[in-house]
Amino acid sequence: MDTPTPALNSNDLPPLQIMESFPGGLLNPHAVRHNITLRIDYEWAREDVVTIHCAETSGFGSYTSPPIPIGGFARPFQTHIDTRLVTFNLGHTVVFTYTVYRGTAEFVSQALALYVAPINLFDLPRPFIRQADNDGQGIELPVSDLDEFTLRINAWLLGAREQYFWLTANGTNADDTDFEASYWRAPVNVVDEDFQCYGFFEQNFPAAPLQALKNGSVLTLKFMAGLQGSDEPSLAQAFAHRNYIIRTGSAVTPRILSVRDRDGEVADGANTRYANVTLSGSASGELTVLDGTTPIGTASPVDGNWTHGAPGLNPGPHAFTVRLADGSGSPSSPRRINVVLSDLSLRIVEAPDDTRLDPLNALTSLTAELVYDHLPTDMVSVTVTAADGTPPAGSHTTTPVAAGNTRPIRITLPVSLVAFSVGKTMEVTFSYTRGGAAPVPSLPLRLNVLPIALERLVAPVITQANGDILDLKDIQSGANLEFGVWPLIAVSQRLSCDFAGESDTGPHNLRMWTATVNMVHRAWITNGRFGPNVSVDYLRLLKHGSKLVIRFRVNLDQATDPNTQTVFQTREYTINATP
Known part of the structure; x- marks a missing residue:
């Protein structure tokens, strides 16, 4: 049947x-x-x-x-x-x-x-012109010595392929007439695979129209993106404007406008895998080129533009500046790069696929394995950097140790770091120092730290309950809510616990713990359990036959952000309220 x-x-x-x-x-x-x-x-x-x-x-x-x-x-x-x-x-x-x-x-x-x-406009990038002050982030745009200028937009929130985008520039010409130019528009400009891969789009344009603008006037860049994939401008999301003050007089302060290696442009602060780069920029006279405080040559501008090769760079950070050779005026803003050798190999033993780390594999050990052509006297250290917004304790740099004769080199890292990065990205790098030379950094290894498997996140129990039945006659002075321990439990992890129930008059809920106040203490870990009391006054109002659901969440990263909480299994009881 x-x-x-x-x-x-x-x-x-x-x-x-x-x-x-x-x-x-x-x-x-x-x-x-x-x-x-x-x-x-x-x-x-x-x-x-x-x-x-x-x-x-x-x-x-x-x-x-x-x-x-x-x-x-x-x-x-x-x-x-x-x-x-x-x-x-x-x-x-x-x-x-x-x-x-x-x-x-x-x-x-x-x-x-x-x-x-x-969308909050603070969450969206603004377009910029690379040749403006501070690599486009400043407020002044000198145009007299430019042949071209570079428009750039970085990837935006909820960006995706096949989204169209627009950019117009508005200003005032030298004869006080209005200036308006459309540089990007649908359907020509659309997010493609390269844009998604590199995280930005930039394009060069002739500088002559900008050189015809009024000195001291404002140039406004207006950008829109069709987040819905439509090429209809009226449906596009407008971004915040970028404003520049136009300067058409001769440049007084020399500028570094570009650093290039064999692969192309090296962004300010970015890595290059080459020891030779070429600097270029604008200036009004003979220049001295410096790497940090060390002069590395001179450059002579031609029609206001100069170039200079910087060969044989040591591995590590470099900050280039230029200044007029006669000592007058101010030096340029620094342009920073980081020379990184490409043959420095790094892996985390507990993450065999080099992309994901299951926290259950790192409960007792977290080991960095380094391979490079080392000398026994090299001093090596490993740095773990947690995602933005993670408390500082989630990041760590080991004390430098001698590389020794063993290959590969193994460095033990604190297991406690894993909890801070559960559900987030952890970046690992190492560096070595040889003699008195600057430290040589590796390329970063980025690991996605997976969430803890739900079956390991056991819900708390009310000890007076009989299976999934909670008889209120057994609750005389409050219920004993017993918690166990979970993988990677640590002191100061933030706790949230809520009860959802029903009384005769409607919903009957209780917020027992909040992440801003409650956290794991040492005795909990030492005893392997914790048993707080739940108010009998709350429980006695529960309706007979109703459900009581307990929801428990932990901020393993010790922050109070509800978006980084680890959610445990729920516990559900049927209430017996008969006399």
Whole structure:
């Protein structure tokens, strides 16, 4: 005899969760720049299939997922959807639901409504002209000595291939007429594979139109991008303007405008794998070229432009400047590069694929393995740098030690660093010092530190409960909530714990711990457990037959950011409140 399929209704299907959203139904585009994480949790049957729906209130920017056989997954179910959904709904309210297909029946969940905030202009780059002061970040743009100028835009939040972009420049000509030029426009200018790969787009243009501008006038760069993939300007996202003061007089201060190696332009502060580079720029007279405080030659401008080769550079950082040879005026702004040898090999033993680190593989050891043509007397050290926003304790540089005779060289790193980078990117480099020479750095190894497997994140339990039944008669002076330990537990990790229940009058919730106040203490780790008390006054108001859900989260990185919390399994009890 067939077992009938249990019926469902909307009350059985709570709203799904968007893990990157904020309390009160707000979704910040910056929080979903990498992922939109959906979580679904209800009492599903093995044959259940789910589709996820997102509808914008005006019917634009909607989404429906393919069918998902959810019954084969452990609870709660978690998945990701494309962040491009956000770009279609900036400044709009979206409603998420999911539909459960059980047998021939369909059941629609309760709705989750979120307001997708517009993009904050501080999260978007501004276009710039490389030849302006401070490599384009300053406020003055000398144009008299330019043959060309370079427009550049860096990659933006929620950027993707096939997004069109526009740039216009507005100013005032020397005869006080308006100047307007369109340099980038759809459909010619669109984000392509090179743009995505290098993280920027730049293009050279003749400088003559800018040289005809009024001295001291303002040149405004206006940039827009079609985040939705449309070539219609009215739908594009406007970025903040960039303003320059035009200077048309002869340059007084010499400038370094470019540093190039055999592969092309070396950005300010970037690495080069070559010992020979060529400097170029603008000046009004004979120059002295310096590497740090050491003169490395002279350069003679031709029509206001100069070049100088800098061969035989030692590995390590270099800061080039130029100044007029007669000593007058001010030196140029420094242009910095870092010469890095390409044959320095680095790996983390516990991350065999050199791209991902499973934290469960690094519970007892974290080992850097270095290979290069070393001398026993070389002094080597390893640096681990955590992602931006991580507390300083998540980064570390080892004390330099002699390389010795063993190949490869192995350096032990603190295991405690791993917890700070769970779910984030960890960057590892090493350097060696030979004699009195400057340190030679390696190229960085970037590791994605994976989240801890959910089965290792066990939910706390109420010790007076009998299985999944919590009889309130057994709670006399409060419930004992027992926590165990988890992989990479450490003192000062921040804690959040919430109870979600129901009283006779409606929702009955309790925020037991918040990350800004509560954290792991030494005794917890020493004893392997911690058992705080839950107020009996809260528990006695729970409705008979209702569900009590305990949600526990830990900031392994010791920060208080809700976006970096590790979410544990939930614990659910059925309340018995009979006398």
